[in-house]
Amino acid sequence: MFVFDLPVSAAHTLVSALADAIEPAAGGLATALAIVLFTASVRLLLVPLAVKAAQGERARARLMPRLQALQKKHARDPERFRRESAGLYAAEGATPLAGCLPMFAQTPFFMVMYQLFVSATVAGHQNLLLAHTFLAAPLGQNWVGLVGAGGALSAAGLVFAGLFVALALVAWWTSRRAARTAPEGPMGTLARVLPFGTVVFAAFVPLAAGLYLLTTTAWTAAERAVLHRRIVAPAS
Template sequence: MSVFAALGTLLTRLADCLAPLFGASATAAAIVLFTLCVRAALHPLARAAARGEKARAALAPKMAELNRRHKRDPERLRRAMAELYEKELVSPVAGCLPMLLQLPVFFVMYHVFSTGSGAGDLLDHTLAGAPLGGRWGGDLTGPHGPVYLALFALIAAVATWTYLRARKAAADARPVGAGMAAGAAKVLPLLSFGTLVTAAVVPLAAGLYLATSTTWTAVERALLHRTVRVEGAKGGARSSG
């Protein structure tokens, strides 16, 4: 059985279980439930990423000093940063793992509802009347407009919240980010709106996956950062004691 057929079978079985509660929208509910299960499985990596972000923030003064010392020699600066990360046992890419590991899942979801490969009759299923295999046609006033309007509104709200948090984090880390790093810090927060553009061109099922996943990410990051701050405060209190 191909991975596309496996996903189609799984969604069909989940939809059958959820049909008594959600009726014709059971497959859409199955996609949401499937997405939540994927994100729950990746939660340990997200926790590690949050701790990694805190560790990188603690290195900010040292990174700023390296940047000041080697700002005229980018290659020397790169090596010095790599050595610092290795010495402090901090990975500069740990925060990207949860996102990267989701890409294959999103691709499979996109492929199933774009081509119908392994989908069975899933393409005939709907969310409030809008076909899960259909795409937004650029019109929010048509019969399926309210479904896409709600989807885009949710993604836009999450993207805006993520953008504001990312801007604040970039501002807090500004002493470290001279040169290219500062430019990246200004651009990266805008990437949160890329999800909105993607949702407008992919099948509704894939857009539903994106909306669920980005909402989970926003809530998860807020809770994890709060937990990490509390743990850090308790650790500091024990050290001073």
């Protein structure tokens, strides 16, 4: 049994129930809106982990100048540097992995949501979420397949175009913020370009997954802006 079968099935039940609950008000947009609301709800529940990750980032930023000084001082004695840096972390009540574990703890939730919105079947049955539409576009359709069928300029194609524009705007905002702290050279360039990969990725996955991707990346951008200002920035 695939490890995510049970949680994906449970998530399918929750999203379906949410879509049924809001259908009287949302009509044909109910399933798409349920995907957005479910994703936002999960991200809201994960905020405490995001705060822990941001606090860990602050701890690493606070210690970085001292660690760099130790590295320079003990450049010819790696073992001494290791002992000194371990002592520094212990004295400050931090660890080299501060913030990383809360970040990794969120990963299973993201994997479950992604699996739900890309899978044609859930627990051996058709994923009925993908059988609905958002405006004129089927939630189970991807842009590459649509273009292959000659529908790039169709009403469904315009829905995908709107999705790509929205993803590009979120990517631009994320890239702009990353540029403020990105190092010079290839790594800095990668940090600025990488957010735009979501636009390319969205072309190959079902529209349902594209809506999930838009919601979660927009949430991440807003969350990082708030947490950086309230938690990370004071360390600078």
